[in-house]
Amino acid sequence: MTDAATDAGAAAGADIADLPLESARAEAVRLTELILGARDAYYGRDAEIVDDATYDAWMHQLEAIERLHPELQGQDSPTLSVGAASGTLFAPVEHAERMLSLDNVFSDAEFLSWAAKVERDAGRRVHYLCELKIDGLALSLRYENGRLVSAATRGDGRVGEDVTDNVRQLRGIPQRLLGNGHPALVEVRGEVFFNVADFVSLNAYQETMGDRLFANPRNAASGSLRQKTEGKNQRQLDAMHQRLSRLRMTVHGIGAWPDPPVSTQSGIYELLASWGLPTSAYYTVADSPDAADAFIQHYGGHRHDVEHEIDGIVVKVDELALHDELGATSRAPRWAIAYKYPPEQVNTKLLDIVVSVGRTGRATPFAVMEPARVAGSVVRQATLHNQDVVKAKGVLIGDTVVLRKAGDVIPEVLGPVVELRDGTERAFVMPADCPECGSRLAPAKAGDIDLRCPNARSCPAQVRGRVDHIGSRGALDIEGLGEVSAAALTQPVRPETPPLVTEAGLFDLRAEDLFAIDVVVRDAETGLPRLLEDGSADTRSPFRRQRKKSDPAFQSDGPFDGDAGHILSVAATQLLVNLEAAKSKELWRFLVALNVRHVGPVAARALAQWFGSIDAIRAASRDELAAVEGVGGIIADSLTDWFDVDWHRDIVDRWAAAGAQLATPGHPGPGGASVEGGVLEGLTVVATGSLEGYSREGAQQAILDAGGKAASSVSKKTDFVAAGPGAGSKLAKAEELGVRIIDAAQFHLLVTRGPDALDAAATSGTEG
DNA sequence: CACCCTCGAGTTCA
DNA sequence: CTCGAGGGTG
Numbered sequence: 001m002t003d004a005a006t007d008a009g010a011a012a013g014a015d016i017a018d019l020p021l022e023s024a025r026a027e028a029v030r031l032t033e034l035i036l037g038a039r040d041a042y043y044g045r046d047a048e049i050v051d052d053a054t055y056d057a058w059m060h061q062l063e064a065i066e067r068l069h070p071e072l073q074g075q076d077s078p079t080l081s082v083g084a085a086s087g088t089l090f091a092p093v094e095h096a097e098r099m100l101s102l103d104n105v106f107s108d109a110e111f112l113s114w115a116a117k118v119e120r121d122a123g124r125r126v127h128y129l130c131e132l133k134i135d136g137l138a139l140s141l142r143y144e145n146g147r148l149v150s151a152a153t154r155g156d157g158r159v160g161e162d163v164t165d166n167v168r169q170l171r172g173i174p175q176r177l178l179g180n181g182h183p184a185l186v187e188v189r190g191e192v193f194f195n196v197a198d199f200v201s202l203n204a205y206q207e208t209m210g211d212r213l214f215a216n217p218r219n220a221a222s223g224s225l226r227q228k229t230e231g232k233n234q235r236q237l238d239a240m241h242q243r244l245s246r247l248r249m250t251v252h253g254i255g256a257w258p259d260p261p262v263s264t265q266s267g268i269y270e271l272l273a274s275w276g277l278p279t280s281a282y283y284t285v286a287d288s289p290d291a292a293d294a295f296i297q298h299y300g301g302h303r304h305d306v307e308h309e310i311d312g313i314v315v316k317v318d319e320l321a322l323h324d325e326l327g328a329t330s331r332a333p334r335w336a337i338a339y340k341y342p343p344e345q346v347n348t349k350l351l352d353i354v355v356s357v358g359r360t361g362r363a364t365p366f367a368v369m370e371p372a373r374v375a376g377s378v379v380r381q382a383t384l385h386n387q388d389v390v391k392a393k394g395v396l397i398g399d400t401v402v403l404r405k406a407g408d409v410i411p412e413v414l415g416p417v418v419e420l421r422d423g424t425e426r427a428f429v430m431p432a433d434c435p436e437c438g439s440r441l442a443p444a445k446a447g448d449i450d451l452r453c454p455n456a457r458s459c460p461a462q463v464r465g466r467v468d469h470i471g472s473r474g475a476l477d478i479e480g481l482g483e484v485s486a487a488a489l490t491q492p493v494r495p496e497t498p499p500l501v502t503e504a505g506l507f508d509l510r511a512e513d514l515f516a517i518d519v520v521v522r523d524a525e526t527g528l529p530r531l532l533e534d535g536s537a538d539t540r541s542p543f544r545r546q547r548k549k550s551d552p553a554f555q556s557d558g559p560f561d562g563d564a565g566h567i568l569s570v571a572a573t574q575l576l577v578n579l580e581a582a583k584s585k586e587l588w589r590f591l592v593a594l595n596v597r598h599v600g601p602v603a604a605r606a607l608a609q610w611f612g613s614i615d616a617i618r619a620a621s622r623d624e625l626a627a628v629e630g631v632g633g634i635i636a637d638s639l640t641d642w643f644d645v646d647w648h649r650d651i652v653d654r655w656a657a658a659g660a661q662l663a664t665p666g667h668p669g670p671g672g673a674s675v676e677g678g679v680l681e682g683l684t685v686v687a688t689g690s691l692e693g694y695s696r697e698g699a700q701q702a703i704l705d706a707g708g709k710a711a712s713s714v715s716k717k718t719d720f721v722a723a724g725p726g727a728g729s730k731l732a733k734a735e736e737l738g739v740r741i742i743d744a745a746q747f748h749l750l751v752t753r754g755p756d757a758l759d760a761a762a763t764s765g766t767e768g
Numbered sequence: 769c770a771c772c773c774t775c776g777a778g779t780t781c782a
Numbered sequence: 783c784t785c786g787a788g789g790g791t792g
Contacts (some may be wrong), residue, residue: 356778358776358777358778359776359777360776360777362776362777364777364778366778377780377781378780379779379780381778381779382778382779383777383778383779385777385778385785385786405779405780410778410779410780410783410784410785411778411779411780597775597776598774598775598776598788598789599775600774600775600776601774601775602773602774602775603774603775629790629791630774630790630791631790632789632790632791633789633790634788634789634790635789635790711772711773711774712773712774713772713773713774715771715772715773716772717772717773730783769792770791770792771790771791771792772789772790772791772792773788773789773790773791774787774788774789774790775786775787775788775789776785776786776787777784777785777786778783778784778785779783779784780783
């Protein structure tokens with residue numbers, strides 16, 4: 001790129017960054033039309049209708065938009081084809097038959113209405129050929145008398161680039177067709193793409209060579225195919241061949257064949273396969289729109305089970321006779337549609353990097369972004385872990401960043417789009433003080449990257465986090481005690497001194513305490529306090545509500561009448577009831593609730609089982625603690641250290657005084673109860689997905705009750721994996737390791753009667 | 769010294 | 783649910 005071109009691109013980027021997605025889309029369409037029109041004139045009529053500078057400006061504008069919104073870059077984008085660089089590198093080739101693009105739908109409803117229209121136009125039910133829409137580069141191959149004579153990119157659909165020399169090096173593409181049933185002229189359309197693994201290794205290679213990374217497999221395929229061999233040194237040439245050999249082709253179209261010996265699209269695929277052309281293994285013929293929709297939904301959930309990237313599903317009417325009947329619009333055939341999945345990687349603005357403090361005091365920077373739709377949900381935040389990660393990712397506040405969902409769930413910032421910087425970005429500086437309480441942040445021990453707020457006792461963020469944690473499923477599992485209540489109880493606007501200064505007072509909470517609480521109302525969008533007309537913050541109570549005449553619980557002389565006829569809300573009464581019930585939960589839950597470092601549900605269970613009471617654990621020495629299986633020196637130290645702190649012991653004492661049961665009834669004391677001789681003794685079981693008849697917790701408890709070990713991840717030590725609907729990576733891991741997989745019914749048998757009963761049931765022949 | 773496992777954190781969904 | 787960090791165990 002020349003300097004002038006760089007400037008043009010950067011300037012365009014600055015404007016475009018402010019465009020909302022819909023306007024950007026419209027602008028991209030407009031530019032594409034202009035560019036294709038200019039190209040048509042140039043190649044088709046040998047005439048220039050615009051000067052080079054204008055043409056270049058359009059291209060740079062379009063490139064800038066596509067960098068900002070990669071999802072707008074269609075496969076037929078002019079930036080991916082002829083003229084993108086200089087227009088003279090590859091010879092133009094005219095396709096025998098125009099390569100049309102497909103119309104898109106973005107939802108099941110849109111797809112079903114397309115199918116309904118097709119069936120209405122056809123006047124009958126039709127079959128649908130469903131296939132994966134591979135994220136690659138479309139290619140047209142021309143075979144004359146069975147020999148490959150040319151290969152061309154799509155280009156603008158009518159004229160493409162001649163990439164025959166490069167294509168001849170691809171292993172997956174035959175130079176000659178097998179057999180002799182093919183016509184004299186065959187033009188097949190296919191997709192050249194990288195498998196995900198090959199794409200990753202290609203980028204790793206590019207990185208070691210100091211070359212530019214490819215944004216996605218399609219760009220990589222395009223880049224590899226459009227490499228020019230002249231002027232390259234031998235080493236680069238070898239590397240290129242190595243990469244090219246990893247390209248594969250799958251055929252999903254055929255044109256220029258007036259009289260095929262088969263009557264369906266799927267028949268054509270079989271024919272192509274018999275000629276030695278590589279076709280995709282992933283297609284099916286559906287006999288109804290609903291069946292086709294089921295295929296779409298299936299792969300929507302299993303996009304990553306396929307070795308290559310897919311950005312959607314292509315559905316075609318299978319009956320060839322109907323293709324002519326239905327015809328085509330100027331851009332796309334009416335007998336086929338592309339269902340586009342939501343993009344998994346998008347660009348968005350990094351508005352700020354903010355630091356949050358968790359229940360352990362760890363200060364974690366996270367990215368605050370312009371809300372963006374990724375993989376089907378709207379994301380506005382993503383963790384950045386610590387200041388080293390921020391630095392390693394190289395993001396600046398104000399950058400346009402690439403956002404994705406790791407494992408399809410957890411939002412992750414991949415990095416900045418450096419080309420779109422305009423100089424106003426600024427670097428993130430890790431604050432020296434806790435953003436919530438102002439204490440000086442410091443590493444817990446020398447050499448730690450993580451900074452922590454040392455003010456464990458009264459830092460609002462930490463107290464709030466701990467109270468929230470107490471209510472969580474892995475601890476006392478108190479319904480109604482979550483993030484929101486925890487905040488209301490520890491830092492309301494009224495009263496000034498919150499009911500809970502630390503978690504010590506949790507079981508002393510009374511109805512009056514809850515009734516008095518007011519919190520600031522925050523805007524759901526911005527997170528800022530909502531203001532009243534006089535400029536003061538709007539407040540409301542989470543635990544009061546207006547009394548209605550119709551209330552069955554209406555009492556004219558209730559205890560809380562003073563306040564304009566308000567009564568305790570349902571949430572408040574439930575919280576009080578649940579707190580009361582929590583007082584008699586199992587000992588290990590209290591141990592987890594105490595927030596001792598390194599003591600989670602597993603260590604807590606081991607300790608509770610051995611010692612039988614909090615007092616016994618408090619009294620135990622470091623070595624006595626470390627003698628418990630699953631507890632080592634570190635956890636033992638962590639426990640004794642914890643009990644050395646006055647206000648920690650105060651928590652235990654006040655909970656006990658409030659009636660919390662901090663001992664297992666009937667436990668004989670240290671060294672005592674251990675469950676032995678259960679039917680699952682010595683066996684490790686992992687439960688995943690939803691198992692009919694069991695809750696997530698219930699399944700774990702059933703395994704433990706039977707004397708087994710309930711592990712949270714699958715390893716080769718795992719004996720059984722009980723998998724129900726919705727099972728994810730654990731099931732895959734079990735298959736990979738050859739661990740025995742059982743369903744809910746078998747799981748029930750296993751925990752009640754043991755593994756032998758399972759085998760007996762299996763051999764008695766329930767199959768068939 | 770290898771594993772293998774648990775902990776802890778952040779996030780979104782039903 | 784997944785990742786990194788770091789503890790426990792053979």
